[in-house]
Every structure is written in C-alpha cells, then in structure tokens.
Amino acid sequence: MKIYVPGDSAAISVGADDVAAAIASKVGDSTIIRNGSRGALWLEPMVEVGTDKGRVAYGPVNVEDIDSLIAADFMHGGTHKLYLGESEKIEWLASQDRVTFKRVGIIDPLSLADYEAYGGLVGLRRAISMSSEAIVEEVKESGVRGRGGAGFPAGIKWKTVADAVSDQKYICCNADEGDSGTFADRMLIEGDPYTLIEGMTIAAIAVGATEGIVYLRSEYPYAIKTLQRAIDIAHAFGWLGSSVLGSKYAFELKIRVGAGSYVCGEETAMLESIEGKRGVVRAKPPLPALEGLFGKPTVINNVLTLSTIPAVLADGAPAYKARGVGRSLGTQVFQLAGNIKRGGIVEKPFGISIEEIVNGYGGGTLSGAPLRAVQVGGPLGAYFGTDKFETSLDYESMLAAGGMLGHGGVVVFDDSVDLAQQARFAMAFCALESCGKCTPCRIGSTRGVETIDLIIQGVKVDENKKLLLDLCEVMTDGSLCAMGGLTPMPVKSAMINFPEDFTGEVSRR
C-alpha cells in the first residue's frame, strides 16, 4: 500500500506537510511517498493511493478531511467528495504531452530505482556509447532551443564549446528562475532532480567538460535541499565522480546558491556571481561559450533545456522534433499563474494558443471577475488583452505579436488590474534590480517611474507619453542585457494594448 502526498513546495505551501503527518498518525505503517507535484496545483494537496486499478487521486485535501477519507476507505480507492478518479485519467493532466515533465509527480524524486523504472538514465547510457560529435549532432538535429527565454539553439551553443580548446570547461545550469509567474525549474528540481543531473552529465560528455555548477536561487530552499541530496546519492551510485557509470568520463557537480538578485539570471551576471563577485553583466563578445566561467569555455543552459536533453538522447531527435511548429520544436512547459482558477504546469507542443492555455486549462480567473490582461514571458514580457488570445505560443508568433515567450510563464489578471500601475512596477523593478552597468537601465528606469507617475497624475499626459516611449527606445537600444533592454516591453505593450489606462484620469471606471 502506497500513499502519495506531494513534497513539492507549492503543495507544502497549502498544507501538504500537515496532511502527510495527519495521514501517518492515523494509518501507521503504510508507506507515505513524498512525490513531486503532477502540476495541477489547484488540486494540491492532491493525495494519491496505489490501488489494483492504478493510482487514484483525492484533492484538494485538508487535514480536516482525513477522518472522512479514512471512513470512506480511501486507502482502497473509496468514494469521497474529494475523489478525482484515476490520476492518469484526470482530463487536465491526461490531455497534456509530457516530455520534460514526464516523471514529475509520478516518481519518488530521490529514488534511483523509480528513476530508472520510468526511463531514466537511458539517454545518458546511450550518450556514453556515442562519440561527442554525434551527441552534439543529435541535440542540434532535435532543434531544442534554450528554455530560459532567449530561445538560442542548444546544439549550436554546445558545438561552440565542444570545438573550443581548453584545459578546463564547465557546464553551468541557470536555475535562477526569477521571473514572476514561472516555477517549472523549481518543480522539475523538486520532483525529478535526476533528470537535470542526467542532462548536465550528457552535456559534459558532449563538450568535454568535467565540472558542472547549478546556480540555484536562494528563494527555492526546498529545491536546494532536494538537489543536494540527489547529487549526493548520484555520487554514491557511481554516476557522478571520476568515472560516470563506469565510463572514461569524469563529472563533478556542485550547487551555488544565489543571494536575491534578479539580474543574476542573466547568463553573464550569473557567471560573475558564481565567481563570487557582484552580479554585473559582462559585454559580449567574448561569448561565454568561449570565455565563460573563470574565463573557460562554458555551456550555460536553463534547467528545462538541460532536463529535456535526456529525452532527446533516449528517444532520438526525430521523435522530439515531430512536435511543435515552425522553428519552435518539441514541447514547452507552460506555467499558468496569477489570478487563475486552475493554475499549474501545462506541457504541450509549441503552438497552443493563449486562449487554450488560459481559458481552456486555466478556466478563467480565480476571482470570477472578467479577465482583462495576461502577461506572457515574465516581468520583461508583454501585457496582452483578450484580443490577442488566438496568438500561438511559439517563439516566432509571440515576437510577431509584439511580445515574447520567455520562460513560458503566463500570468493572468482580472479587471481590477491597472496597467499604468503594472507599467510603473516594471520600471520600479528594473530600478531595484539593475546591476548598474548601463546608464539607460540604471538611470532610465528611475526616470521611467517618475514619468509614469506624472502620466498617472494627469500632468502633461501626451507629452509624457511621448517622452516615455523615447526613453523606452533608449533603454532598448542602449542596454547590454535583457534587464534594461526588455523592461520597455511590458511598459510599451501596456501603453499600446491598454491606452485607456494611460489617460491620466483618476479612474477608468
């Protein structure tokens, strides 16, 4: 008899630890497994029980429900008002196409036996049997693009590092998932950490690196704990260390914890931070692929990019690129957040529309008030109204619509949102988090806040709007990285798509 109570921090945030303790105190010996979350976060804490017909689910379960669940014989799949049926048949989950997230929520995150039983290590074992060139070629062929937000083809980056000659190369995983509305990196690490370790090991073999570093944000204490334990177990297993699974390859992996800086999610600022310095952005060139961490050739990829690699190697590039549209191949792990009825992880091939994600999966707003805006792609992404809901969520279509896909976060707002305030926040956040290197970002963001304040107060509105657009142009063109370069995106999109909020009148309504 196995009972699954997610140990994912989102589930914990709504009481999963208490639920697990309450069940343990009532049913004694039965095994409680703290799995990751399957991603239907509105159903958390979602308790599952292994029965003869497979796992069945109940949710959302509160401590007060435990007595009635036991009375209903939930241990054998008994009927109860929280009964959700067989987990695999919950429509919201069953209709998804899980590739990167295929094991998350299903396995015990730290069980290597579970990991292998569900297809883990197949990709790495295949990689070990291949030449480095062939691995890089396979990744190139798959079309996997960087999931951190920039969308750069991973294979091309790897090729640059593989071709560089150096006594030392590094694999750096960017797990500084600072974008509000995104949590896929965190859930992957908490729910299936070995997938990330496998992806990084494959990258190391492909480019000839022997050291890896995961730069993981301090705001994710649960993920840090899980990943460190996974690294320790992988070491003891003979996966990490001087001979990867008995092969000629060596690979060591460490975590470096961030210290509360958003800009350190920018890859060169991240390198500075790993080197122990202020997280100040570097000019490119030189590319980090040639002169990266400690001046050595470095692969920098996001958690989701690296965690997708094992599936690419296991199933081959053709299977991976059979999904998606145009040049956006494979699946994207969308994260549905904010004022949303059914939020969580939706992994689907690129090309699903905003409408399908937000109203289909999300079911509209949590508050029940009319949906007014979405912000796609994090704090540097665009604000869209419902008129843009048919836009396909892929890199090219989002760009054409005046936005970006970013890390795949979709934040939903109801009609209480004031887009002038959201634009102001974008500038204020930039002022707070700017590393200070580029003047347009460092100073421009503060001037931006002041100018938006004047617009809100109704002072020379037309003139100040013109000034603000001019400022946005300077920031876009005159900043080295996306912090200053893309802060204008939420600001301008708010002005263009919601002009009624920038009239300087005290209230729209």
Added chain:
Amino acid sequence: MKYSTWSQDAALAVLATLREEKGAVLMALQALQKEFGYVHKEDVALVANFFNNSRADVHGVLTFYHDLLTEPPGDNHISVCVAEACQAVGSRQLEKDLKTKFGKEVHDGYCFGNCALGPSAMVNGAIIGRASVDAIAKARI
C-alpha cells in the same frame, strides 16, 4: 531562528571550511550570515584577508545582494512576494496590511515560484500559499 554569537575566531572557523573553493567571497558572506544571522562589520576585512581580495571588492559584493544583511535579524523574517503573479491576487494589499501589523519583520520578496497559489510568503524559511495576515501570524514564532 537561532544563531551563534559572532566572534573573530568563530568567523574564521566558518571561512576555513571554504578555503578550497574558487571564487568564494559571496559563498563566504552567505556562510557567515547563516552562522551569525548577519554579516558583522569586521567580516569584510576578515573575508578580504582570507581570500586575498580587496576590502572594496568584498564591500561591493556585500552591498549588491538583497539577501545579505548587515544588522542582526529579529526573531521573525517575513518575506512577502510583491511580484506580478502575486499582485494579480492581492499582494499589494497584503503587503500593506503585514507592514502595518508586523513592521520591520516584513520584507519584499520577488517570487518564490509559487505563482499559481498566490499570494505567497516565506515565514522563517517556510513557504505559505494563498497567504493571509492570519496565516502568516500563525507561522510566526
């Protein structure tokens, strides 16, 4: 949260564990804060000496990162997310109410990756979803 009392020897003992690390300045400041609850004013010179950096460099790192504190913390550390996804579910009001009630204990946070169950807060390292003033009050020491 319980922390050790700062002394130079105790601080040097923390640094000694990081001797082999490359680029250890930020790690060192984080380790000192973990041990003592904050970075003591004499730590800047200690870290600079230990890792052969300038005091200006260490000071620069100390002042760059939001996490690093230079004053002893109180008993409770409440971090409330004030970023977009939580704004969409009322974090602006929650932040105001918390600051009225708990004053300097309350810090602005920028995303705990709990964006589908906001507003979110972190109280002494424990995450709280669908956060309210009451739930946060209960989680305090």
